[in-house]
Amino acid sequence: MISHILWIVLGLFLLIFSADFLVKGASSVAKKFKISPLVIGLTIVAFGTSMPELIVNLLAATKGQPGLALGNIIGSNIANILLILGVSAAIRPIIVKKSTIWREIPFALLASGILLVICNDMFFDGMSDNLLSRTDALSLLVLFCIFLVYVVSLIKSDPSSVESEEITVYSGWLDFIFCVGGMTGLYLGGEFLVNHASILARNAGVSEAMIGLTIVAFGTSLPELITSITAAMKKQNDIAVGNVIGSNIFNVFWILGITGSISPLAFQSTQNIDLLVAFGATALLFFGVFLKPHTITRAYGIIGVLLYLSYMGFVVYRG
Amino acid sequence: MTKKETEKSKTYQQFSNITSALMGPIMMFGGIGYGISYYTSFNFGTEIGVIIGSILGMVLLIKEASKLQ
Numbered sequence: 001m002i003s004h005i006l007w008i009v010l011g012l013f014l015l016i017f018s019a020d021f022l023v024k025g026a027s028s029v030a031k032k033f034k035i036s037p038l039v040i041g042l043t044i045v046a047f048g049t050s051m052p053e054l055i056v057n058l059l060a061a062t063k064g065q066p067g068l069a070l071g072n073i074i075g076s077n078i079a080n081i082l083l084i085l086g087v088s089a090a091i092r093p094i095i096v097k098k099s100t101i102w103r104e105i106p107f108a109l110l111a112s113g114i115l116l117v118i119c120n121d122m123f124f125d126g127m128s129d130n131l132l133s134r135t136d137a138l139s140l141l142v143l144f145c146i147f148l149v150y151v152v153s154l155i156k157s158d159p160s161s162v163e164s165e166e167i168t169v170y171s172g173w174l175d176f177i178f179c180v181g182g183m184t185g186l187y188l189g190g191e192f193l194v195n196h197a198s199i200l201a202r203n204a205g206v207s208e209a210m211i212g213l214t215i216v217a218f219g220t221s222l223p224e225l226i227t228s229i230t231a232a233m234k235k236q237n238d239i240a241v242g243n244v245i246g247s248n249i250f251n252v253f254w255i256l257g258i259t260g261s262i263s264p265l266a267f268q269s270t271q272n273i274d275l276l277v278a279f280g281a282t283a284l285l286f287f288g289v290f291l292k293p294h295t296i297t298r299a300y301g302i303i304g305v306l307l308y309l310s311y312m313g314f315v316v317y318r319g
Numbered sequence: 320m321t322k323k324e325t326e327k328s329k330t331y332q333q334f335s336n337i338t339s340a341l342m343g344p345i346m347m348f349g350g351i352g353y354g355i356s357y358y359t360s361f362n363f364g365t366e367i368g369v370i371i372g373s374i375l376g377m378v379l380l381i382k383e384a385s386k387l388q
Binding site: 030035036039042043044047062134138141142144145146148149152153258261262263 | 330333334337338341342345346349365366369370373377380381384385
């Protein structure tokens, strides 16, 4: 059992570092093609940093492990709101922008709500089974395009709202090594993680969804958690809410959209509780920012972390 | 057209361009793949078609987004 956990941890490390390499290489190539840093940040960096989740989902879906794929996304969204924002706010209360409260959080609520509807074909359409089908996934991709246009228009109206990082331009060979090495690492990391998560679930007698919701979701959210804690300690965590909410919307519309288009995902009715928790956590955040206007308070942060720990306890107990 | 209407129509145009940049290749290659799977014994046509389409769609989307600046 321990060896499988070690393989999963190795897979996670490979995924996180390979995504970083791929982003570096692809950003350098994009800069050589004279693409503006803002567009690189919006597209290449955003797509690149979500690559671990995408690869895990693609491999899990094509290997017939839809529980792991959906569990990874739902678990990641719950961890983002309750754990990452919770820890960050517990260290230092976060100021939330008006656009985040009235546009991004409702957009994230919409994403959770839509997921709840499209996954429950048996309840809403009277079908014989629940499936996130190709047509559902293509609709998610169209919603992703609306989100992208919204983000671009938001940045155009207020360019200071986004942090554009300095992009280093490497030589052609280094670009090639970063891109190919990054892609190979992502594939290998994904393979290690998905294969051993499946064996671990079988050996421990638990569902693949549980492994997805706990180890995999926590592992893929770890870089954001570390970044948020560091930012909170440096008193720079105000940008965290937009990023975290954006990541949740990205996870549902982009990652599930692409995964479902490639391989439809079967949905177990028991996972409805997890979807409801994700929806409830987003709603809690929406109402939480009204307790003290435009602020995620320390009390909300502590409650969020406690709720996350209780939910993890429930998931492990459910098995 | 008023300035507000021009802005609105510009946003619709951007949405239309971005959506067709991403969805066009996915639908086209996915459709071709589906056709191959339907008429031959090759089972993974749609999957491979959608993968090729989404990679191409992503490149076109980045190109389209760079025009929005």
